Amino acid sequence: MTLLRLSGIGHRFPNGVEALAGVSLAVARGELLCLLGASGCGKSTLLRIAAGLVAPTEGAVEWPEGRPREIGFVFQDPTLMPWARALENVALPLRLAGLARAEREARAEAALAALGLRGFERALPRELSGGMRMRVSIARALVTEPDLLLMDEPFAALDEVARMRLNDEILALKGARGVSVLFVTHSLLESAYLADRLVVLAPRPGRVAAELRFDAVPRGPGFRATPGFATRLAEATAALEAAS
Amino acid sequence: MTERLAPVVLGILVLLGWEAALRVFAVPPWILPGPVAIAEALVADWPLLFRSLLMTLRIALLALALAVAAGVLLAVLFAQSRWLERALFPYAVILQVTPIVAIAPLILIWVDSVPVALLICAWIVAFFPILSNTVLGLNSADPNLRDLFRLHGATRWQTLRLLRLPSALPFFLAGLRVAGGLALIGAVVAEFVAGAGGAGSGLAFRILEAGYQLRIPRMFAALALISAAGIAIFAALGWVQRRALRRWGTSEE
Structure with missing residues (x-):
């Protein structure tokens, strides 16, 4: 059940800078998809395109089940x-x-x-x-x-403890409400912890470099100390290094 | 506390020094009156000067009120239409940069009623800071909040009322504080140009009149009243500003 599909999204700013090139990805209903990438790889622009705040210069934003009545940003x-x-x-x-x-x-x-x-x-x-x-x-x-929550590096300015606690709360809220989340971050720890699926973006212009699907395991405060989390983190790190 | 008292102490010392110097050098009051002579004139001519003070204040405050109404209204129109802003803003600037002393004689020729002419002059100078600050404020709304309003399908009116007007408030109030002083200056300058007499005269005419009659202490008394009125307007608007911006948690001094 695909909620949102971005097909071949390309975006060029009026000043000529190419922010995104041929980005295709889909968000399934009830899924938390993390977009991981270095600063300046067009993550935020992609999120604004998904929200309909920016019209992409190329590609299409599709809602197979119809555009949700409400989107949170x-x-x-x-x-x-x-x-x-x-x-x-x-x-x-x-x-x-x-x-x-x-x-x-x-x-x-x-x-x-x-x-x-x-x-x-x-x-x-x-x-x-x-x-x-x-x-x-x-x-x-x-x-x-x-139905869909778009989050643009929401915890980047917070300290580590506040960030970990809020990450847990996001997972709890997602579990309780069945909301789909498209979560943009530049934090490896955060993405390895939160993601059901992780899309790594390569910079200038932003494009999909890798996609990782993690096992659906219950997460909670103790999860960060498990070998399962270490494996996730190692995979995410390798993908990010390969992308940049 | 000592810092707050500093200007008061300095003022008293200057007044004492002023009075003492005049007595030591025996300066006649028609050259330079001392604080005591000025205070005596203020008391003796109080009914006359007070009526003039009210007249000047009435014109300044009415001009300020009209400047607020026109400035905010025009700023809101500008915020709705970039085209309108581009078209009209240069003329608002021309109105602002042309010295009021140069326009006042024309207005006095065109408008029969002197108080109305004075009002127009004071309005012209008070209008611009309100307009330009409010335009700036309306456009200062957080771009992310504007996106949020768009995302939730806000109407133009909702965006104006719930986002842009509140965002403009600190800017508007700073402009209002400047405009308050300018309205008084505009009223006084225009009255100097008009040189009108009679029962409905303001403080500027009292200064001119006292000058012709060589009643120099009265001249200074009228001048002191104008200063006091300006300080009172500035302080009152500052109080309004601080009260209105308490929620913002910033006091712009």
Whole structure:
């Protein structure tokens, strides 16, 4: 069951720089696909193309089962409205969809609670830590109960502990809601941990260099210490080295 | 606390030195009056000066209000249409760079009512900082947030109201603070050009009048009132700015 298929995507910026060339990949329903690559290999552009925010100069974005009603997008920065409280930030997509205040607030509260932010509904972004801001941002992406979650290096600015914890939470949320995730990262550890499938991009112009499918094993806080994880990491590292 | 008191202490020392120097060198008050003579004039002429102060303030504040209305409205229009911005912005710049003293005589010829002419002059100078800052602010919205609004199918109106106007607020308020001072200057300069007299005169005319009559202390008293009015406007707008931006957690001093 393919949710999203990118076929032969090429993109050239107006300044002539070729960001992507002939990228084809598919995201299956309920799958977490990691896009791994060095900075400047067009990962973010590919994600924006998938979201429909950028029209590719070549190729096509296809939705075999129809474009999902809701897509969630998490940026590299929390990208919150500094003047709005956590609850208002999370409720924003519902507000844009025209939902009544009572309903959107109830759903935003539930989304915040799912990210462990119960009690912080009234907090302003500046009153929260970097990790908490990112949780608000993820809650905002999940509040519409999207079929697809697009994440653009969401944890790149966080410390290792916060990042590991959020990685676990992403897997838990994915398991609980059956949401498909296209996860862009430049972190080997993160991709080896999260991915059901891993696509390695080679830079300038961005193109698919390798694709790894990992065994479906349950992951959790202890998984990083297992030989299974070490094998994944070694495979991912080898693929990334070969690509760059 | 000592830092806050520093300007007060300095001011008192300067006033004392000023008064002492005048007495030591026996400078006559029609050359340079001392703080005491100025204060006496301020008290003696208070009814007259206060009426003029209200007149000048009324024009400055009304001009500021109209500048806010026109500046924000035009900025929002510019934000909706890049074409309109390209077409009109150069003329707003021309309005800004042409000295108000040079335009004021023309406006006084074209407009019969002196207060209305003064209002127009003050409006012209106060308008531009509001317009340019608000345009800048409306375009300063986080590009990722704009993408997010697009992704969720926001309408133009939603994007304006929920994203672009709030993003513009800090810029608008900084412009407002500049415009407040300029509105007062515009009102005073235009009145100097008009040189109008009568019951409805503002402080600038009191300065001219006192100059003709060689009532130099009154001249200084009127000048002090203009300064005080300018400081009051600046401080009041600063207070508005800090209150409105509390959520941003930044105080732009």
